[in-house]
Amino acid sequence: MTWGMFVMIAPMKTIQTDVLVCGGGCAGIAAALSSARNGAQTLLIERAGFSGGIITTVGLPYFDGLIDKPSGRFVVKGIALELLQRLGIAKPGAKSIDDLPPELVTKYWGSMWIPNVEHFKVLTDELILQHSEKLKVLYHSVACDVEVKEGRVAAVIIANKDGLTRVEAKQVIDCTGDGDIAHWADCPTISSKPLMPLTLHFRIGNVVPVKETKDAAKKVLIEAHKEGRLVNFYGPGLIFAFAKDECYVHATRVPADATNAADFTRAEIQGRKDAWTIFNEWKAKVPGFENSYYIMSGPYIGVRDTRRIVGLNVLTLEDLRKTTRHDDAVATGCWFLDIHPPEVSVDKPFTGSGFQPKPYDISYRTLVPQKVSNLLVAGRCHSASSEASASSRVTATAMALGEAAGCAAALAMKSKNEVGTLDGVKVRETLAKQNAGPFSEA
Numbered sequence: 230m231t232w233g234m235f236v237m238i239a240p241m242k243t244i245q246t247d248v249l250v251c252g253g254g255c256a257g258i259a260a261a262l263s264s265a266r267n268g269a270q271t272l273l274i275e276r277a278g279f280s281g282g283i284i285t286t287v288g289l290p291y292f293d294g295l296i297d298k299p300s301g302r303f304v305v306k307g308i309a310l311e312l313l314q315r316l317g318i319a320k321p322g323a324k325s326i327d328d329l330p331p332e333l334v335t336k337y338w339g340s341m342w343i344p345n346v347e348h349f350k351v352l353t354d355e356l357i358l359q360h361s362e363k364l365k366v367l368y369h370s371v372a373c374d375v376e377v378k379e380g381r382v383a384a385v386i387i388a389n390k391d392g393l394t395r396v397e398a399k400q401v402i403d404c405t406g407d408g409d410i411a412h413w414a415d416c417p418t419i420s421s422k423p424l425m426p427l428t429l430h431f432r433i434g435n436v437v438p439v440k441e442t443k444d445a446a447k448k449v450l451i452e453a454h455k456e457g458r459l460v461n462f463y464g465p466g467l468i469f470a471f472a473k474d475e476c477y478v479h480a481t482r483v484p485a486d487a488t489n490a491a492d493f494t495r496a497e498i499q500g501r502k503d504a505w506t507i508f509n510e511w512k513a514k515v516p517g518f519e520n521s522y523y524i525m526s527g528p529y530i531g532v533r534d535t536r537r538i539v540g541l542n543v544l545t546l547e548d549l550r551k552t553t554r555h556d557d558a559v560a561t562g563c564w565f566l567d568i569h570p571p572e573v574s575v576d577k578p579f580t581g582s583g584f585q586p587k588p589y590d591i592s593y594r595t596l597v598p599q600k601v602s603n604l605l606v607a608g609r610c611h612s613a614s615s616e617a618s619a620s621s622r623v624t625a626t627a628m629a630l631g632e633a634a635g636c637a638a639a640l641a642m643k644s645k646n647e648v649g650t651l652d653g654v655k656v657r658e659t660l661a662k663q664n665a666g667p668f669s670e671a
């Protein structure tokens with residue numbers, strides 16, 4: 230309201246909670262459930278209209294980091310394994326790749342996938358609602374700023390159809406993938422140089438694969454690139470994951486900085502254009518695609534790599550090589566160094582050695598940023614060097630880190646402590662009682 234030269238700004242609505250989880254992706258959904266189950270009043274906010282992160286916002290069905298490739302044993306249990314059980318994929322007591330349906334695993338990669346990402350949306354909704362006494366969710370809600378006072382995140386500002394709201398949380402968990410909260414709170418962060426590219430995933434139906442399909446698909450992409458119709462790609466980048474006649478394509482590659490709004494927008498547009506080009510090239514020229522149709526692309530282009538915090542401990546390649554043990558380990562990583570180059574690559578999606586570590590410890594302190602005492606950062610933006618994060622960024626590992634963060638935030642509430650000064654050994658002990666790891670030793 231305006232009176233003469235005075236402008237009255239209505240005070241922003243404020244809500245309060247014990248624990249606020251920003252981002253409901255792989256780390257965030259586990260963090261929110263874990264925080265609520267451990268007794269803290271928890272609010273989860275997510276910019277999409279559903280939880281699941283990469284699994285549902287991009288459509289990627291893989292649970293990598295679950296299985297130690299050489300031995301086949303699970304090194305992540307807890308909520309990640311519970312989700313697989315609730316999806317009807319893992320039986321109770323499942324311990325290794327041999328306990329999973331053979332049609333959903335690739336032993337060569339130590340990898341497994343879920344058959345339907347829509348089921349994952351419904352399941353995460355159900356779990357959130359089952360915990361409604363302790364856990365509230367706001368979808369279509371974006372964290373957009375923070376207030377920092379005396380070394381604490383005093384409030385996170387969220388934007389949604391209610392307008393702007395201040396959320397005052399005693400403990401905050403940043404699971405935005407991009408370390409948004411940590412960055413706005415001025416905690417030190419780093420990013421890889423170069424950043425890994427973004428990829429829009431899409432699906433093509435009514436494909437009748439024949440022996441020549443994959444080779445021809447690759448050849449067509451190489452030609453389209455040479456002739457200037459496709460600037461960048463990984464090829465062939467097609468998988469028959471969901472059905473025998475449906476190919477799931479991860480061949481687009483868009484170099485961009487997804488923490489820059491304009492560049493992120495450009496990448497989304499470029500990814501969409503490239504996916505459409507790839508579909509049309511294959512439909513016109515690849516045996517098996519003659520009668521195919523474009524089903525859909527994921528709701529968002531997938532972001533592999535942006536900021537990571539420089540926390541109280543930094544997971545490094547040396548730690549992976551030496552399998553450094555930590556008393557305050559709260560999760561186990563095991564995926565290979567999966568570094569996607571921002572330029573064209575064929576046959577193998579990753580660059581570099583592809584080093585396969587033995588199951589390694591991830592310290593609680595990789596979740597603890599510098600400078601603020603009531604913030605944890607879980608998922609791909611936890612504290613790790615570029616190389617180490619190429620392993621620790623994957624989905625099941627992110628879930629384990631999220632579960633640890635949620636457990637820690639609830640413990641901090643119970644002990645009237647802050648997550649930044651909490652003893653990680655106590656978090657580990659609590660996780661162990663909940664069969665949530667770490668499981669670095671066989």
Ligand SMILES: Cc1cc2nc3c(=O)[nH]c(=O)nc-3n(C[C@H](O)[C@H](O)[C@H](O)COP(=O)(O)OP(=O)(O)OC[C@H]3O[C@@H](n4cnc5c(N)ncnc54)[C@H](O)[C@@H]3O)c2cc1C
Pocket residue numbers: 251252253254255256257274275276277280281282283284286287289291292293294370371372373404405406407409427428429531532533607608609610622623624625627
């Ligand atoms: C194209 C691509 C392919 C990949 N392939 C694989 C693979 O095959 N296997 C594998 O295991 N891993 C793969 N990964 C890596 C893996 O998916 C991620 O590293 C993992 O999802 C990390 O989990 P996260 O919770 O940190 O992030 P995400 O799962 O991305 O979750 C982040 C969530 O935060 C939300 N969010 C972001 N900012 C805000 C905000 N400001 N406010 C509110 N909400 C916000 C997002 O909408 C999202 O739901 C791939 C990644 C990409 C991009």
